[in-house]
Amino acid sequence: MTGLTALKNAYLPESMRLIRRYPLIEGVHFFQVRAVDMTRALSLDYLPGQFMMVSIPGIGEAPFSISSTPSRPGLLEFGIRRVGRVTNAIFQLKENQIIGVRGPYGNGFPVEKIKGNDLIIVMGGLGAIPLRSLLLYALDNRDQFGNIYLLHGAKTPSEMLFREEFLNFRYRDDLTCLLTVDQDDTGKWPCYTGLVTRLFQQLTDIIPQKTYVAVCGPPVMYKFVVAELLKLNIPKHQILMTLERRMKCGVGKCGHCIIGGYIYTCVDGPIFTYWDVIHMKGLI
Amino acid sequence: MRAVKLRKQDLPAFLKCVQSFGELWGPVREKDRQVLKKTDDVNQIDLTTIRTSLPFKKLLFPPRFSMFHFSGNKYTTSLEHLPNRIIFGLHPCDIHALLIMDDFFTRSFDDPYYTERRKKTAIIGFSCIPDEKCFCHATKTDTVEEGFDLFLTDLDDFFLIWVGSSLGDDMTRECPKIIDEGILPEDLKKYVEWRKYRNSQFKMDIDLTSMPEIFDLSYDSVIWEEEGEKCLSCGACTIVCPTCPCYHVYDKIEMGKIEGERMRQWDSCLFKEYSMVAEGHNFRESRAERLKLRFTHKLQAFVGEYGKPACVGCGRCIETCPVDIDIATIVRRLRGEEVKV
Ligand SMILES: Cc1cc2nc3c(=O)[nH]c(=O)nc-3n(C[C@H](O)[C@H](O)[C@H](O)COP(=O)(O)OP(=O)(O)OC[C@H]3O[C@@H](n4cnc5c(N)ncnc54)[C@H](O)[C@@H]3O)c2cc1C
Ligand code: SF4
Ligand code: SF4
Ligand code: FES
Numbered sequence: 001m002t003g004l005t006a007l008k009n010a011y012l013p014e015s016m017r018l019i020r021r022y023p024l025i026e027g028v029h030f031f032q033v034r035a036v037d038m039t040r041a042l043s044l045d046y047l048p049g050q051f052m053m054v055s056i057p058g059i060g061e062a063p064f065s066i067s068s069t070p071s072r073p074g075l076l077e078f079g080i081r082r083v084g085r086v087t088n089a090i091f092q093l094k095e096n097q098i099i100g101v102r103g104p105y106g107n108g109f110p111v112e113k114i115k116g117n118d119l120i121i122v123m124g125g126l127g128a129i130p131l132r133s134l135l136l137y138a139l140d141n142r143d144q145f146g147n148i149y150l151l152h153g154a155k156t157p158s159e160m161l162f163r164e165e166f167l168n169f170r171y172r173d174d175l176t177c178l179l180t181v182d183q184d185d186t187g188k189w190p191c192y193t194g195l196v197t198r199l200f201q202q203l204t205d206i207i208p209q210k211t212y213v214a215v216c217g218p219p220v221m222y223k224f225v226v227a228e229l230l231k232l233n234i235p236k237h238q239i240l241m242t243l244e245r246r247m248k249c250g251v252g253k254c255g256h257c258i259i260g261g262y263i264y265t266c267v268d269g270p271i272f273t274y275w276d277v278i279h280m281k282g283l284i
Numbered sequence: 285m286r287a288v289k290l291r292k293q294d295l296p297a298f299l300k301c302v303q304s305f306g307e308l309w310g311p312v313r314e315k316d317r318q319v320l321k322k323t324d325d326v327n328q329i330d331l332t333t334i335r336t337s338l339p340f341k342k343l344l345f346p347p348r349f350s351m352f353h354f355s356g357n358k359y360t361t362s363l364e365h366l367p368n369r370i371i372f373g374l375h376p377c378d379i380h381a382l383l384i385m386d387d388f389f390t391r392s393f394d395d396p397y398y399t400e401r402r403k404k405t406a407i408i409g410f411s412c413i414p415d416e417k418c419f420c421h422a423t424k425t426d427t428v429e430e431g432f433d434l435f436l437t438d439l440d441d442f443f444l445i446w447v448g449s450s451l452g453d454d455m456t457r458e459c460p461k462i463i464d465e466g467i468l469p470e471d472l473k474k475y476v477e478w479r480k481y482r483n484s485q486f487k488m489d490i491d492l493t494s495m496p497e498i499f500d501l502s503y504d505s506v507i508w509e510e511e512g513e514k515c516l517s518c519g520a521c522t523i524v525c526p527t528c529p530c531y532h533v534y535d536k537i538e539m540g541k542i543e544g545e546r547m548r549q550w551d552s553c554l555f556k557e558y559s560m561v562a563e564g565h566n567f568r569e570s571r572a573e574r575l576k577l578r579f580t581h582k583l584q585a586f587v588g589e590y591g592k593p594a595c596v597g598c599g600r601c602i603e604t605c606p607v608d609i610d611i612a613t614i615v616r617r618l619r620g621e622e623v624k625v
Contacts, residue, residue, distance in 0.1 A: 009361055009363075009396045010393050010394070010395075010396075011351055011352070011361075011395075011396075011397075011546075012352060012359050012361060013359060015357055057354040057356065057357065057535065057537075057542060057544065057546075058354070058535050058537040058542060058544055059535060060533065060534060060535050061533065098356075098357045099357070100354075100357060100359065248531070248532060248533045249531075249533065251392065251393035251395075252391065252392045252393060253388075253389065253393070253395055253529065253531070254530060254531050254532070254533065254551070255529065255530030255531070255551070255553060256530070256532075256551075258553075258577070258581065260580065260585070262580075262581065262584070262585025262586070262588060262589055267392050267393075
């Protein structure tokens with residue numbers, strides 16, 4: 001243990017300023033924060049797929065995935081859905097207010113392993129939040145990745161997270177951007193309709209051994225997406241998925257996130273390979 | 285390891301003497317149970333204690349404490365004013381549990397609430413003769429080579445004291461008049477005989493070999509459902525267990541103020557709310573699932589991670605569970621032995 005880690009109390013939140021917030025979709029808001037200490041703000045490093053604990057004094061803490069990319073230091077971005085006590089309190093916050101944040105925690109995506117390979121990102125629902133980090137990271141370091149595919153499914157256009165940002169990605173020639181909605185309630189949706197699994201028809205020329213896939217979405221999505229990926233012969237250890245568990249500490253101590261008796265989701269996860277998942281009992 | 289001797293009648297004087305190193309905590313009888321208590325009167329210490337109702341963990345990570353104070357967005361923690369403590373009377377099983385906790389709380393992230401208390405805690409171990417609930421020989425935690433500052437073995441008319449650390453060494457030198465440096469060949473003989481006698485006193489026999497594989501093969505066993513039916517989800521077994529570290533976090537706020545404390549409190553994996561996530565979805569809805577988690581963690585998962593089970597055979601869960609679900613019953617049932625249900 002180094003002297004530095006011994007000095008720092010991992011449980012104490014750091015002060016960060018809420019810079020900007022706006023709704024992404026009904027019930028989910030975008031929050032941009034920055035460490036009050038500017039040196040810290042610029043040096044705060046993390047991996048796509050890691051999460052932070054956001055603290056509301058008097059109410060409590062909750063884990064949220066980082067949606068920004070470490071390739072653009074300074075600001076941290078979150079997408080937060082309002083569901084209960086802590087998230088209600090977060091939704092009361094106004095720009096310029098100071099909040100407590102600690103982290104980053106979790107293993108994050110193995111970006112060093114993915115580099116040099118093709119990357120398919122499959123997102124649904126809130127899964128877009130952590131995967132946006134990976135997508136932006138890969139695009140910011142474009143020369144280090146092979147082909148990049150984005151597959152994103154939402155129920156309706158108005159329920160698609162980061163809709164405008166992703167619609168603009170259709171015009172990039174260094175990314176295959178496939179967006180779909182189950183139902184077009186606007187009549188003006190310019191992309192696909194149907195389930196996200198249908199987008200796999202568009203994936204031709206996949207070289208399975210050279211391809212990593214990152215999947216994140218509602219539990220029902222995993223089963224169908226994985227079936228498609230196995231049809232494409234993607235190796236099981238190259239399919240990455242994120243899992244959610246209840247978390248109280250984020251640092252492998254409180255025990256709440258434990259899976260199958262030995263995996264601490266907060267330290268060993270939240271990113272697991274499909275290979276891990278089929279070998280861990282009680283996982284999904 | 286340095287060893288010295290202490291005459292039996294000098295133990296109170298010795299304990300008084302080491303009190304200059306910190307508060308003395310030891311097993312004290314209270315009605316029908318023995319509790320680990322701070323005691324100024326060394327004569328209160330009950331040397332016949334097999335297991336205190338709560339283990340040492342209550343001193344190193346108390347049942348409930350404030351992690352920090354918050355006032356608006358200012359967070360302040362005070363870990364500077366912790367007292368120096370001596371815990372007297374830990375038996376080998378508890379010392380093994382302490383070593384497991386030392387490892388656990390410093391893995392990946394250092395937990396300052398534990399480590400700061402631990403740094404200020406000295407351990408004086410004490411020998412024991414097992415009762416019908418002890419099975420530390422099965423968990424291989426019946427003897428200790430480390431994890432203590434001093435360790436006393438009761439050899440009838442005197443104590444043989446192993447000196448396990450520099451602090452322990454200082455303690456023996458604090459009271460030179462009563463500490464006897466001369467270990468004679470007959471003392472050694474006495475010690476060997478005592479060890480033989482102690483080994484012969486284990487009454488419970490449980491077989492922990494191949495537990496990880498047995499767990500793998502018993503994942504869908506009916507045993508979990510049947511034991512789950514009985515379990516009351518009271519959490520008593522986890523509260524008394526010296527290797528159960530799980531906790532819950534909540535904020536305590538003073539009425540009408542934005543000031544308060546972030547509290548940490550012992551939790552139990554057997555409580556229903558333990559694995560509940562947003563919108564009330566519970567990953568371990570049934571008691572059977574939760575029991576399985578507890579035992580898989582202790583006897584299978586921990587072995588993979590730390591090379592030994594997270595059970596030290598102290599027998600507290602056997603003594604405590606109101607419906608007789610404990611490590612011994614579960615292990616026997618998983619091995620297919622007859623156990624009355
Ligand atoms: C690694 C990780 C990353 C995450 N990333 C994100 C993210 O990017 N964005 C995001 O929005 N969310 C994310 N989450 C989920 C987020 O952490 C939860 O939504 C948040 O903790 C909810 O906190 P809360 O206090 O608002 O809700 P709570 O008040 O704790 O509960 C919400 C709901 O659950 C029910 N509930 C909770 N506890 C109980 C109980 N004991 N009994 C009965 N019902 C109960 C309540 O009925 C309530 O409706 C992530 C979670 C993890 C583990
Ligand atoms: S599981 Fe039971 S016997 Fe084992 S250490 Fe815990 S309380 Fe003691
Ligand atoms: S002490 Fe017994 S009844 Fe209570 S939670 Fe533990 S196993 Fe269940
Ligand atoms: S959140 Fe506390 S152990 Fe993982």
